Each structure stands twice: as structure tokens, then as C-alpha cells.
Amino acid sequence: MPGRRILITGIASYLGTELARILEADPDVDLVVGLDTREPRARLDRTERIDADIRDPEIARLIPPTGVDTIVHNQIVRRPGPGMSTRRAHDVNVIGSLELLAACERTTTLRTIVVRGSAGIYGAEPAAPQFVTEEMTQLYPLRTRFQRDVAEIENLFGTFARRHPAVACTMLRYQHSIGPTVNTELTQYLSLPVVPTYFGFDPRIQVIHERDALDALVAAVRNPVRGAVNVAGPGTIGLTRMVRLAGRPSLPIPSPLFGNASAIGQRLGLVDFSPDFSRLLRYGRAVDITRLREEVGFYPRHTSGGAVDDYVASRQAAAAA
Helix, strand or coil: CCCEEEEEECCCCHHHHHHHHHHHCCCCEEEEEEEECCCCCCCCCCEEEEECCCCCCCHHHHCHHHCCCEEEECCCCCCCCCCCCHHHHHHHHHHHHHHHHHHHHHCCCCCEEEEEEEHHHHCCCCCCCCCECCCCCCCCCCCCHHHHHHHHHHHHHHHHHHHCCCCEEEEEEECEEECCCCCCHHHHHHCCCCEEEECCCCCEECEEEHHHHHHHHHHHHHCCCCEEEEECCCCCEEHHHHHHHCCCCEEEECHHHHHHHHHHHHHCCCCCCCHHHHHHHHHCECECCHHHHHHHCCCCCCCHHHHHHHHHHHHHHHHHC
């Protein structure tokens, strides 16, 4: 019986490269294909690479001949990096997803799509439920550009799934990742010499350890379910405690002045908070992971607090080396 044939977009990212490495070692996987304009972060022994921009209509011609049965969409920009405008990030997120779906339409062998999306679709709200479930995306308005991008991506893949009932489409809604090797908005925040916080606010923060983030993606590829699935470590940790564990002094700033402080930090090259992250620092967010556990069958090894502890321990070990 032939094995799985899997394509990964954004294979040059940490999760993309590590996912390919794990799938290469899986005897049930016959072929791994990576789509990216950049090389993977590490050597991959039996992964074929398509050197193409996800926004290029040409991918509709390049993907179908691979005969893949599974596509992992791992190329969604959460925050524009250096040299990337918000417009370009929007194009990668939305136009890239449109072009990928055009390729999916032509790939007759396709049976599964797994999208590495974001829990940012829920926003960060002062009156939000203690743990947000997957059906609660319309409780509050979409306040930021990234939220609107994620909602549009989900709508595109949801429409495709309804038109193609034979294809199982899993939308993974990830909380922020933290760990020894990832460089995220959260790890950059915790690395500041002085960490700004909102005066009078100590929100509950929920994170996912980088290894659990990877293993959840692997689990969804092996056991896809239809619809949205929240991905996070169990429980939450208070922002004040998180900053204290990171060994950083905090600087509480009154809410009306927080934006000005962020702008000064940006000009000094210290920090560049996205609107989504700024709201998270004020109100926090936590999601329910029942579907992840019971339907995907994945149990994170690290709680949110445990993930922060591991991040801090790894950083201390690196400083002592």
C-alpha cells in the first residue's frame, strides 16, 4: 500500500524544517515536498524542494504533479519581520492562501489540508470567557489587520472544505510559542532590559512550548480532523509572574501612555509591538484545548507555566556556558 505524500509550505521556518525532518523518518511517508523561496534551516535527506513564492500563480502548475495527498500550510506571517511591510505580509497571508487553494483545486490526489493558523483570531478582550472555544470567533469584532487576515484565511479554507467534502481541512489556532530556539514577539518582549507592562493590569497569558507546537502539527498531519482546533499548553500564567521568572524588571505604564512608550522603543530599535500583541499584554487570552486532546489525540507535555520555566532555564544555561 503506498505511503503518504506530504507538501509543506514555508519549509524554511523552524516548524517547517523540523516537521519535514520528522516526516522523513516516518516509514509511512513516501514523499516530502517543501515549498519556499529559501533553503530549509537544516539538511534534509529526502525532501524535494519547490523553489517558488507562494503568491506565484505558477504553483498551480508545480504542485499537482507531486501527487501529494496532504498539504501543510505553514506560511502565514504573524508579524512582519525586518524589510517586510504590512502590505507584503497581507499578500503572503491572503494572496498566498488563494494561490495555494488554486493549486489544491487541481491536485486530484489531495485528501488532507492542515493549516497552521492563529488563536489571534479571537483577539484579546477584557470580558472574554476564561477559556475560549473554537466556535467563539464572532463574539467580538475583528480589531486588527492581522485578525482580519486570519479570518479571511479561515473563510477561504472553510469555503474550499465545503466545496470539497472529500478533503479534511484542519485549522490549527496556535497561541504564542516559547522555547529555547524560537524567536517570537513574546521571547523578544521577555528579553528586553526593562519590560513594559500596562499599569493596573496583570493578564493571564497562555503559551505553547515550541516542541509541543511542532508535535501538535505532526499529530494533526497523522490524525486530521475537520474544522478549527485550538493549540496551547494547559493553563495560564500571569504576565507579572512570567516577567519575574524571566529575571527582568518591569515598568508599569499607564494605558494612555503605553503606545507612546512603544513608539519610543521602536525608534531605539528595542521593540516593535504589533497591535495584537499590545492588546494581549493588556487583556490576555486563553483557549480551550479539549478538541486537541480528545479528537486530534495530542496532549501537550508542557503547561503554559512549564513552557516559560523551560525557556528561562535554557536561557540561563546559555548565559552560563
